[in-house]
């Protein structure tokens with residue numbers, strides 16, 4: 236590779252950083268919403284509508300145009316580029332990625348990692364900010380949208396089992412996004428949500444209550460490692476959290492024990508690339524960024540084949556993987 240080519244590749248990273256910060260600022264100040272509603276709109280029009288400085292608005296619009304999230308018109312006005320409204324604003328869409336820009340710009344990803352680089356000090360969820368937990372809930376929301384019910388319906392026999400009622404446990408339920416989807420999609424289920432973080436569970440309680448599901452959802456404050464049930468659940472689900480187990484062997488054994496015979500374990504997670512080439516892809520590079528936070532809380536994202544080996548070694552049957560997107564796979568098996 237020639238120096239010029241290497242410099243181009245290197246500087247594309249700086250351009251990606253500019254785009255990330257530009258998108259995050261736009262989300263933070265509601266600029267995408269204003270443009271979606273009123274566009275095409277000039278930067279002066281945006282300045283007036285959003286109550287922001289006119290020079291700053293023009294700088295932001297030009298950078299957002301450069302990043303490809305805005306289209307320019309001959310009149311000098313801007314509108315959202317195709318699909319951007321769905322991708323960055325529509326939290327109910329399975330294609331939603333807006334939350335990722337908020338996640339990546341929180342101090343929990345790079346700043347705190349860098350601060351702790353020498354000391355190697357780790358933290359846990361109860362030492363993260365409410366903004367962080369909300370941003371993770373949004374990013375995890377798109378995974379939940381794809382997982383329930385579309386992803387589950389691709390696991391042979393799982394949707395039938397959930398549709399016929401019974402009891403389901405969601406491990407590491409966080410702020411309750413998955414519980415509400417499960418309760419809404421499968422109306423005869425009794426649900427238990429378990430999480431080790433008290434603040435997240437409090438947010439889950441409000442979300443479950445707001446969805447009118449309080450009668451059917453029990454919330455338990457506990458580590459996954461302390462799960463102690465036998466032949467109790469028709470299915471156990473988990474979204475973006477299995478890699479966070481403090482003792483994954485112990486948790487997997489406890490999950491197997493807690494399932495009724497034939498009960499499903501459905502693990503929705505980031506599939507960390509297995510190969511060096513995979514790490515150089517766009518999804519691989521994004522997941523490598525998420526690994527900074529995972530290291531801070533003392534774990535790492537895992538590959539789908541790691542999970543399949545794990546499930547096999549604990550006696551799960553008919554194990555398999557459903558690849559939903561390059562950053563989302565369901566690994567599964569039943570007792």
Ligand SMILES: C[S@@+](CC[C@H](N)C(=O)[O-])C[C@H]1O[C@@H](n2cnc3c(N)ncnc32)[C@H](O)[C@@H]1O
Nearest residue numbers: 360375407408409430431432458459474476479
């Ligand atoms: C990435 S968040 C995902 C939350 C939720 N599943 C979602 O999709 O929004 C990880 C969650 O796992 C919980 N968690 C991590 N390790 C845990 C453990 N060992 N036991 C119980 N909860 C845990 C955290 O408190 C946090 O709420």
